[in-house]
Amino acid sequence: MKDVKKSPFLREMCKTVSNMYRLGWDERNGGNVSLLLDENEVAKYLDPKKVKRTIPIGFDAKELAGKIFLVTGTGKYFKNVEDDPENNLGIIRIAPDGVTAELLWGYADGGRFTSELPAHLMSHIARLKVNPKNRVVMHCHPVNLLSMTFIHSLDEREFTRSLWRTCTECMVVFPDGIGVLPWMLCGTPEIGIATAEKMNDFRLVVWAQHGIYGAGADLDETFGLIETAEKGAEIYMKTLPYPILQTITDEDLKVIAKAFNVTYKEGWVD
Numbered sequence: 001m002k003d004v005k006k007s008p009f010l011r012e013m014c015k016t017v018s019n020m021y022r023l024g025w026d027e028r029n030g031g032n033v034s035l036l037l038d039e040n041e042v043a044k045y046l047d048p049k050k051v052k053r054t055i056p057i058g059f060d061a062k063e064l065a066g067k068i069f070l071v072t073g074t075g076k077y078f079k080n081v082e083d084d085p086e087n088n089l090g091i092i093r094i095a096p097d098g099v100t101a102e103l104l105w106g107y108a109d110g111g112r113f114t115s116e117l118p119a120h121l122m123s124h125i126a127r128l129k130v131n132p133k134n135r136v137v138m139h140c141h142p143v144n145l146l147s148m149t150f151i152h153s154l155d156e157r158e159f160t161r162s163l164w165r166t167c168t169e170c171m172v173v174f175p176d177g178i179g180v181l182p183w184m185l186c187g188t189p190e191i192g193i194a195t196a197e198k199m200n201d202f203r204l205v206v207w208a209q210h211g212i213y214g215a216g217a218d219l220d221e222t223f224g225l226i227e228t229a230e231k232g233a234e235i236y237m238k239t240l241p242y243p244i245l246q247t248i249t250d251e252d253l254k255v256i257a258k259a260f261n262v263t264y265k266e267g268w269v270d
């Protein structure tokens, strides 16, 4: 058996959460990430028959039975993950009953997965139906996107259009737009269900006055998605106090979509 700490998936997860911390997206224990792993890849590092302990999931995730995820731990600080992955991360398999997680590695100090696991797993279920290659759900608290939820309308079309207008990349990277939820209590099945419903239509879902969820095929793609939305939000917030003399127009947005061969949400460009 190879050392799981040297596996590409674990190293990439460590690097990703370190970058999220460095960018100020994840203060204290803020944020959580789940990565769907390839069973054959995991088998090179871990004996799938060796279950360390079982942990109740809190809802029925039967649709994901047998699937293995690398998940950040509850209460853990992203800044510490890279130096101590075994305490801060865990590898879990969804048991056949759907309501139990089988711990294969990690959470070594007796810990468990993020309190947002229901929102993650429900989002995985939703995104896998849209794109079978979807492997990542990522949650964090980027300052500018969060700030926008205080001063901007939470209408999804208007919120997205404000970001699209901030720089060319936004239309290129998230032509499918951003879903927005009003403030809700985190860690509950209710917010998980609401997030997953949005994930039927969007890869990005903003939680007003809390943060953002992103979904994608791999860690880089999902990180880049949030990074681009946050860059747009930073430009939006920085320019807000000043008179706008010029911006990206609807005509320009259509030119971008055509040039980069992306399809934007129908009716979201006038």
Ligand code: 2HA
Residues within 6 Å of the ligand: 029, 030, 031, 032, 075, 114, 115, 116, 139, 186, 187
């Ligand atoms: O895990 O970000 O939403 C800490 C959080 C809860």
Ligand code: ZN
Residues within 6 Å of the ligand: 030, 031, 139, 140, 141, 186, 210, 211
């Ligand atoms: Zn959060």
